[in-house]
Amino acid sequence: QVQLHQWGAGLLKPSETLSLTCAVYGGPFSGYYCNWIRQPPGKGLEWIGEISHTGSTNYNPSLMSRVSVSVDTSKRQFSLKLSSVTAADTAVYYCMYSGRNFNYWGQGNLVTVSS
Amino acid sequence: EIVMTQSPATLSVSPGERVTLSCRASQSVNSLLAWYQQKPGQAPRLLIEVASTRATGIPARFSGSGSGTEFTLTISSLQSEDFAVYYCQQYNSWPRTFGQGTRVEIK
Numbered sequence: 001q002v003q004l005h006q007w008g009a010g011l012l013k014p015s016e017t018l019s020l021t022c023a024v025y026g027g028p029f030s031g032y033y034c035n036w037i038r039q040p041p042g043k044g045l046e047w048i049g050e051i052s053h054t055g056s057t058n059y060n061p062s063l064m065s066r067v068s069v070s071v072d073t074s075k076r077q078f079s080l081k082l083s084s085v086t087a088a089d090t091a092v093y094y095c096m097y098s099g100r101n102f103n104y105w106g107q108g109n110l111v112t113v114s115s
Numbered sequence: 116e117i118v119m120t121q122s123p124a125t126l127s128v129s130p131g132e133r134v135t136l137s138c139r140a141s142q143s144v145n146s147l148l149a150w151y152q153q154k155p156g157q158a159p160r161l162l163i164e165v166a167s168t169r170a171t172g173i174p175a176r177f178s179g180s181g182s183g184t185e186f187t188l189t190i191s192s193l194q195s196e197d198f199a200v201y202y203c204q205q206y207n208s209w210p211r212t213f214g215q216g217t218r219v220e221i222k
Binding site: 035044045046047050058059060061062094098101102103105106107108 | 153
């Protein structure tokens with residue numbers, strides 16, 4: 001059974017860099033896409049970006065200048081970095097590990113940006 | 116960017132009723148459309164992919180249809196555990212985009 005666990009700092013000051021990691025436990029580690037998605041409190045879902053099993057990345061143009069997604073295949077871990085955060089980046093951040101016939105989500109991390 | 120529009124925003128339903136949720140894309144997404152269910156305090160759960168294929172473990176009362184720009188999620192007989200927010204998402208092109216959600220609440 002595949003499980004995802006994600007972690008990272010939950011409280012940031014404006015201009016700092018958000019850094020989250022998502023680890024995949026169990027199952028094969030191939031043919032995947034890892035997406036990062038966020039949800040501001042009380043609002044809907046926003047797609048941030050993704051990295052595929054080939055290493056190719058795609059980002060939301062609204063965040064492209066500040067975002068980076070990477071993978072460490074030896075550790076089965078994905079990472080999200082978002083620089084120069086502001087209060088507008090306050091949200092629950094989710095990783096989603098998916099591929100042909102599978103779709104798993106991390107538990108979510110609330111990241112609050114406040115001075 | 117493809118804009119996904121869901122309707123209605125909120126649906127008040129009694130248990131046992133049939134529910135139909137709509138999702139419209141601003142341009143064709145072919146059949147690359149997914150539906151997710153989200154309950155308070157939980158991560159979304161995939162219900163339907165490729166417009167009409169139920170994800171593993173999803174009950175048969177959930178069904179999806181449509182292609183191009185018009186899609187529907189139907190719950191044939193609403194159960195108590197189905198009260199939640201439902202999102203559609205297109206993955207035909209980047210950036211991936213979600214609808215704003217439909218909240219299904221108890222009438």
